[in-house]
Amino acid sequence: xxxxxxxxxxxxxxxxxxxxxxxxxxxxxxxxxxxxxxxxxxxxxxxxxxxxxxxxxxxxxxxxxxxxxxxxxxxxxxxxxxxxxxxxxxxxxxxxxxxxxxxxxxxxxxxxxxxxxxxxxxxxxxxxxxxxxxxxxxxxxxxxxxxxxxxxxxxxxxxxxxxxxxxxxxxxxxxxxxxxxxxxxxxxxxxxxxxxxxxxxxxxxxxxxxxxxxxxxxxxxxxxxxxxxxxxxxxxxxxxxxxxxxxxxxxxxxxxxxxxxxxxxxxxxxxxxxxxxxxxxxxxxxxxxxxxxxxxx
Amino acid sequence: xxxxxxxxxxxxxxxxxxxxxxxxxxxxxxxxxxxxxxxxxxxxxxxxxxxxxxxxxxxxxxxxxxxxxxxxxxxxxxxxxxxxxxxxxxxxxxxxxxxxxxxxxxxxxxxxxxxxxxxxxxxxxxxxxxxxxxxxxxxxxxxxxxxxxxxxxxxxxxxxxxxxxxxxxxxxxxxxxxxxxxxxxxxxxxxxxxxxxxxxxxxxxxxxxxxxxxxxxxxxxxxxxxxxxxxxxxxxxxxxxxxxxxxxxxxxxxxxxxxxxxxxxxxxxxxxxxxxxxxxxxxxxxxxxxxxxxxxxxxxxxxxxxxxxxxxxxxxxxxxxxxxxxxxxxxxxxxxxxxxxxxxxxxxxxxxxx
Amino acid sequence: xxxxxxxxxxxxxxxxxxxxxxxxxxxxxxxxxxxxxxxxxxxxxxxxxxxxxxxxxxxxxxxxxxxxxxxxxxxxxxxxxxxxxxxxxxxxxxxxxxxxxxxxxxxxxxxxxxxxxxxxxxxxxxxxxxxxxxxxxxxxxxxxxxxxxxxxxxxxxxxxxxxxxxxxxxxxxxxxxxxxxxxxxxxxxxxxxxxxxxxxxxxxxxxxxxxxxxxxxxxxxxxxxxxxxxxxxxxxxxxxxxxxxxxxxxxxxxxxxxxxxxxxxxxxxxxxxxxxxxxxxxxxxxxxxxxxxxxxxxxxxxxxxxxxxxxxxxxxxxxxxxxxxxx
Numbered sequence: 001x002x003x004x005x006x007x008x009x010x011x012x013x014x015x016x017x018x019x020x021x022x023x024x025x026x027x028x029x030x031x032x033x034x035x036x037x038x039x040x041x042x043x044x045x046x047x048x049x050x051x052x053x054x055x056x057x058x059x060x061x062x063x064x065x066x067x068x069x070x071x072x073x074x075x076x077x078x079x080x081x082x083x084x085x086x087x088x089x090x091x092x093x094x095x096x097x098x099x100x101x102x103x104x105x106x107x108x109x110x111x112x113x114x115x116x117x118x119x120x121x122x123x124x125x126x127x128x129x130x131x132x133x134x135x136x137x138x139x140x141x142x143x144x145x146x147x148x149x150x151x152x153x154x155x156x157x158x159x160x161x162x163x164x165x166x167x168x169x170x171x172x173x174x175x176x177x178x179x180x181x182x183x184x185x186x187x188x189x190x191x192x193x194x195x196x197x198x199x200x201x202x203x204x205x206x207x208x209x210x211x212x213x214x215x216x217x218x219x220x221x222x223x224x225x226x227x228x229x230x231x232x233x234x235x236x237x238x239x240x241x242x243x244x245x246x247x248x249x250x251x252x253x254x255x256x257x258x259x260x261x262x263x264x265x266x267x268x269x270x271x272x273x274x275x276x277x278x279x280x281x282x283x284x285x286x287x288x289x290x291x292x293x294x295x296x297x
Numbered sequence: 298x299x300x301x302x303x304x305x306x307x308x309x310x311x312x313x314x315x316x317x318x319x320x321x322x323x324x325x326x327x328x329x330x331x332x333x334x335x336x337x338x339x340x341x342x343x344x345x346x347x348x349x350x351x352x353x354x355x356x357x358x359x360x361x362x363x364x365x366x367x368x369x370x371x372x373x374x375x376x377x378x379x380x381x382x383x384x385x386x387x388x389x390x391x392x393x394x395x396x397x398x399x400x401x402x403x404x405x406x407x408x409x410x411x412x413x414x415x416x417x418x419x420x421x422x423x424x425x426x427x428x429x430x431x432x433x434x435x436x437x438x439x440x441x442x443x444x445x446x447x448x449x450x451x452x453x454x455x456x457x458x459x460x461x462x463x464x465x466x467x468x469x470x471x472x473x474x475x476x477x478x479x480x481x482x483x484x485x486x487x488x489x490x491x492x493x494x495x496x497x498x499x500x501x502x503x504x505x506x507x508x509x510x511x512x513x514x515x516x517x518x519x520x521x522x523x524x525x526x527x528x529x530x531x532x533x534x535x536x537x538x539x540x541x542x543x544x545x546x547x548x549x550x551x552x553x554x555x556x557x558x559x560x561x562x563x564x565x566x567x568x569x570x571x572x573x574x575x576x577x578x579x580x581x582x583x584x585x586x587x588x589x590x591x592x593x594x595x596x597x598x599x600x601x602x603x604x605x606x607x608x609x610x611x612x613x614x615x616x617x618x619x620x621x622x623x624x625x626x627x628x629x630x631x632x633x634x635x636x637x638x639x640x641x642x643x644x645x646x647x648x649x650x651x
Numbered sequence: 652x653x654x655x656x657x658x659x660x661x662x663x664x665x666x667x668x669x670x671x672x673x674x675x676x677x678x679x680x681x682x683x684x685x686x687x688x689x690x691x692x693x694x695x696x697x698x699x700x701x702x703x704x705x706x707x708x709x710x711x712x713x714x715x716x717x718x719x720x721x722x723x724x725x726x727x728x729x730x731x732x733x734x735x736x737x738x739x740x741x742x743x744x745x746x747x748x749x750x751x752x753x754x755x756x757x758x759x760x761x762x763x764x765x766x767x768x769x770x771x772x773x774x775x776x777x778x779x780x781x782x783x784x785x786x787x788x789x790x791x792x793x794x795x796x797x798x799x800x801x802x803x804x805x806x807x808x809x810x811x812x813x814x815x816x817x818x819x820x821x822x823x824x825x826x827x828x829x830x831x832x833x834x835x836x837x838x839x840x841x842x843x844x845x846x847x848x849x850x851x852x853x854x855x856x857x858x859x860x861x862x863x864x865x866x867x868x869x870x871x872x873x874x875x876x877x878x879x880x881x882x883x884x885x886x887x888x889x890x891x892x893x894x895x896x897x898x899x900x901x902x903x904x905x906x907x908x909x910x911x912x913x914x915x916x917x918x919x920x921x922x923x924x925x926x927x928x929x930x931x932x933x934x935x936x937x938x939x940x941x942x943x944x945x946x947x948x949x950x951x952x953x954x955x956x957x958x959x960x961x962x963x964x965x966x967x968x969x970x971x972x973x974x975x976x977x978x
Binding site for chain 2: 859870976
């Protein structure tokens with residue numbers, strides 16, 4: 001493990017020794033409320049190494065609350081959140097990181113003005129020397145950063161440039177590479193493709209598969225079923241804080257997924273309205289396709 | 298981007314070089330550093346005063362300019378670090394005097410060796426920093442407000458306690474107390490260099506700048522400082538100890554205040570309890586001229602030092618040039634504005650050429 | 652074992668502190684002279700002294716001492732207040748009126764700001780005197796007496812003394828640019844010695860005072876004297892003179908015990924003293940006299956407490972008084 005740890009997290013990790021029969025990460029009836037607002041209610045989910053679990057839902061579905069609980073920013077109020085079969089409540093992002101959970105946020109948790117290599121090793125810097133003369137091992141960190149990024153297939157001009165100068169897709173890659181390098185067991189990606197164009201989204205989806213193939217359990221949060229379906233092994237659909245379905249890939253098609261998310265009835269209504277207003281043929285057929293399940297890519 | 302295969306052999310491939318990129322020249326690397334604008338401004342100002350006032354170039358004058366710069370510079374080191382970490386401290390000016398008064402009054406009242414007072418003053422300065430940090434963390438108010446409050450409180454304490462303990466608005470003389478001479482040698486003496494007396498604060502200042510730069514650029518803590526100033530939420534999310542670092546920064550500012558306070562005490566013996574007010578902005582100005590972003594996350598300790606040097610040159614240069622004293626403040630402000638503008642222009646050019 | 656460690660952690664610093672005691676420092680409290688005269692037998696009256704003193708100025712300490720001594724002698728309940736801001740100083744007068752004081756002593760650095768409040772005071776039958784500043788306006792504002800020294804006159808007196816010593820190009824150092832009194836002093840000096848130049852320094856930062864003065868002495872080789880307008884400032888000017896390896900004469904205004912010492916040693920030529928203790932004392936005492944029998948001292952004109960030139964000859968005689976903090 002390349003992260004710093006303190007005594008408390010050492011004890012935590014001891015508790016989490018994997019028992020072969022247990023899943024990596026389990027949610028059983030998990031709920032969270034903020035004051036009188038119920039953000040999540042009775043959610044079940046399982047994440048295993050080498051598998052991608054997609055969490056789908058429109059805005060306000062509770063996806064970000066879910067992430068915050070797993071990443072240690074908030075604690076759940078009901079149900080059980082288990083790592084390797086042991087119930088747990090993560091007190092801070094530091095504790096979550098030490099437990100092997102890495103999150104890549106929409107705003108990416110990178111500091112725009114700082115160079116790429118400093119961002120890569122932020123919070124887990126490598127040092128040489130002893131005592132008060134401990135200093136950063138700058139060359140090693142730069143080399144590792146370059147290496148890890150190129151292993152993910154991105155090669156940059158130089159890792160000294162501020163990370164803010166990279167494109168959105170490149171920044172996602174750095175964040176994912178960071179999580180993979182620091183031995184994350186669970187990787188959470190919060191709407192990574194939301195702000196990206198088609199080609200960049202494709203690139204990010206490929207990185208997700210890379211991480212999966214390295215043995216991580218990936219949780220992929222998105223509101224776009226067309227991005228989720230190609231990479232996902234299981235799909236959790238959230239609507240207004242509750243689970244409206246939890247399927248494995250074999251149990252559902254992308255069209256059904258889309259319909260479930262939007263609500264089949266609503267799309268049929270939309271198709272009807274468009275027809276009445278003299279909508280264009282493509283939009284019409286899309287709406288109709290969404291309303292009636294079909295096998296489309 | 299090269300295509301990705303999942304094969305394990307791919308992992309061992311070394312980073313391919315991008316033929317689009319030429320090796321970055323040393324010059325363009327230099328131009329990208331945050332201090333570069335300030336350096337250009339400093340050189341320009343130096344040449345300006347050298348022309349306008351020939352006496353400016355004499356070694357004795359330079360020693361005077363350096364002394365004037367060092368008393369701003371010592372504080373600018375701490376204030377720069379704090380600003381890079383994303384916070385302000387408006388209590389710095391009076392905190393210097395609080396430190397000096399603590400040492401003086403404690404030694405005097407209890408009849409102790411002056412070095413005991415010095416240690417007490419160090420504890421007081423660190424405590425002030427600690428309290429500033431804690432209040433900031435607990436209340437989540439902007440540091441501007443928190444330190445403005447502590448500025449007012451310290452001003453009152455300086456006046457009130459001095460009068461209550463010493464009986465007057467200035468601290469009593471401690472020049473004939475044990476330890477004064479040795480303390481004076483450490484904090485307020487001069488070093489003879491080639492016949493010119495250079496005040497010891499100049500050397501203390503330069504040493505502090507070097508240490509601060511090393512901390513910023515070559516240690517973990519430095520990385521954390523940049524991160525917290527650049528994006529506090531991001532830093533927290535990856536496990537950087539934000540609370541500890543921020544409190545540490547305020548205490549570092551407190552330490553700088555102690556150093557300058559001790560110089561003030563042993564150079565002038567009696568400390569006026571109303572002193573110090575107004576200097577806090579000069580320290581911030583020095584840091585900003587030196588390239589520290591007001592919003593945090595960018596800057597350097599060397600930049601703060603150059604900023605202090607620019608201030609010292611402008612302040613003393615006007616005297617050397619024997620300009621009409623009524624216009625002194627106007628010239629000073631104009632000079633500072635020009636130095637800052639040069640700073641920004643150079644930075645923009647450096648960034649666009651990348 | 653831990654107990655011993657804890658005990659030693661406490662004892663060692665305490666012993667260390669004891670070993671670190673030093674000579675000098677606070678002198679033990681002198682025996683109070685209870686046999687030294689009696690307090691006046693008149694009714695206890697309330698007097699408020701309201702100044703424009705900036706916080707932390709040693710000069711005003713001396714005024715305060717004079718006021719307090721008079722109050723102790725005259726059986727007066729003394730309120731000593733101040734604010735450099737004209738508006739706020741005026742509010743302090745209003746508050747004193749509301750509290751029903753018998754007399755008000757006020758400094759008139761900003762006479763127009765005080766006018767309204769002082770009118771209310773005299774309408775309410777409260778006696779008013781002024782001190783330190785306002786010798787040309789005190790009558791119209793309702794004060795029956797003024798105790799102070801004309802700053803311009805003080806400057807001229809200094810100028811005369813400098814002229815007598817053969818000084819032709821003094822530098823007058825002003826520690827608070829725009830301060831009317833300080834500017835008046837330098838103007839007075841310049842009237843007598845036309846070669847006078849003004850140097851502005853930042854009085855709230857002693858290191859800046861020193862470095863700026865050093866720079867001036869290095870730049871201006873023609874200067875033959877340097878004048879500080881306050882005792883602590885002059886002490887710093889002495890340091891600057893040493894740093895700049897200069898031969899200039901040093902003169903001063905106002906006094907404290909360290910300055911008196913320097914005059915006795917010959918490092919400072921002279922200082923112009925406005926005897927601030929007298930200003931505070933007379934302000935309170937004249938109000939008591941007025942209450943006692945309607946007396947008004949001064950004959951409608953300002954009662955001057957200075958300027959008094961304190962040079963080496965005079966300094967030796969007043970050293971002990973300076974140490975006491977009354978000069």
